Amino acid sequence: MLSRVAESLFWMARYYERAENTARLMDVNINMMLDMGEYMQEVGSSAPYWNPIIRITSPFDDFRARFPKTTQESAIEWLTWCEDNPNSILVCIGRARENARAMRDAISSEMWEQINTTYLQLKDTDHSQIWREGAHSFFGRIRMASQLFQGLVETTMLREEGWQWIQLGKYLERADATTRLVDVKYHILLPSLDEVGGPIDNVQWIAVLKSCSAYEAYQKRNVARITPSRVAGFLVLDHTFPRAVRFCFDQIRLSLRSISVEHGLLEERSPEIIASHVRHTLDQTTMTGIIQSGLHQNMIQLQDYCGEISQKITQTYFQGALRHAA
Structure with missing residues (x-):
């Protein structure tokens, strides 16, 4: 292609x-x-x-x-x-x-x-x-x-390379958007610490879930009341919900692998290696660990990974291919 x-x-x-x-x-x-x-x-x-x-x-x-x-x-x-x-x-x-x-x-x-x-x-x-x-x-x-x-x-669409590029763009954008949503709710949206856990806080976290069409899916996973850590954990670490960060990185990794095979690219040269690292990190962590080490810092790091993957894709497949063709 x-x-x-x-x-x-x-x-x-x-x-x-x-x-x-x-x-x-x-x-x-x-x-x-x-x-x-x-x-x-x-x-x-x-x-x-x-x-x-x-x-x-x-x-x-x-x-x-x-x-x-x-x-x-x-x-x-x-x-x-x-x-x-x-x-x-x-x-x-x-x-x-x-x-x-x-x-x-x-x-x-x-x-x-x-x-x-x-x-x-x-x-x-x-x-x-x-x-x-x-x-x-x-x-x-x-x-x-x-x-x-x-x-x-x-x-x-045929399940060929073009379809994989669309999946890659969609899930990379979605992963970035979800990290930003979780981050901004934790650090900006709630006006006062006194309101954490109160009815206003609950309304806002329900809104966060609904903005991802995740409210019903969250309820199936969590029968207990809504809490910030449970909502954030679901949106970041769930491996079956299509807008969760972990799910998105699964799809990013699969698409990058398919594309790299199509181009005969060694794994160490592919953006796939970054996506695999992120996916492995998310596999090994818990929401408690993310919060203890700093939720804001972790969400920023995930956003940076999204940017790094996008930049590597451009260098490897777009700019690199153009230079080779010239």
């Missing part, structure tokens, strides 16, 4: 996954604030609940340069539509579409039609439609569009 085609497939999947993750966060955040009703009136501002979402998904300084004050309206504008935000939903779906258009022959016609239609509909949407339609319905449509696209990937 040509390196430019592989690169486009990889980034198409990453950008679409990124758009879905942002839509999930926004939908759940809005509903969480509605559930918190009286408490939100006491706080008097939605900024403490939007700033963490902005920090997870985009450069906060860029947001502040565009919007001096954080409100629900400014946050939604920035995260959904703003072309100054490189990670807004519109920009991400637009970039996914551009990558798809660059290698139309490598994907099915159904995949192209779906991603193209989603982008054009979103681009032509009146921004006020979020409030007319309802935020849950609006962001739910974006989430469902991404899931439809993933379904088309599964049902219309």
Whole structure:
């Protein structure tokens, strides 16, 4: 497979996954604030609940340069539509579409039609439609569009190298997003230590689970009450839930192995060696150990590993192949 085609497939999947993750966060955040009703009136501002979402998904300084004050309206504008935000939903779906258009022959016609239609509909949407339609319905449509696209990937593509590049991009993006979500909840979202373990804390952790579509799956694993360590442990270490970090690194490792075999690449030269190291580390650890050694530091390290794998992929398969071809 040509390196430019592989690169486009990889980034198409990453950008679409990124758009879905942002839509999930926004939908759940809005509903969480509605559930918190009286408490939100006491706080008097939605900024403490939007700033963490902005920090997870985009450069906060860029947001502040565009919007001096954080409100629900400014946050939604920035995260959904703003072309100054490189990670807004519109920009991400637009970039996914551009990558798809660059290698139309490598994907099915159904995949192209779906991603193209989603982008054009979103681009032509009146921004006020979020409030007319309802935020849950609006962001739910974006989430469902991404899931439809993933379904088309599964049902219309041959299980060859192109499919592996899409899986690799999707799970690498997903692993990074989950670590950021867990990290920001532990260190930013809760306003006061006095509220840890209280009803507000529980509402927020339920929101974290729902943003990953993990609430029902978590309940099947944990019959006891919701606790921060159990939720974080499920989202980081579970090996069967598709958005858990450990599961994602399983899929990353499998895709990298398949791709390296396809290219006849020695294991020690492949990004697979990094993914295998992370997977082994997650196998050997517990959530208690992660918290004791510093949850923030561990989540940052996992994010760094995601970045290192992405950089190694670029050097090995994209830039390296281009230099070789020249």
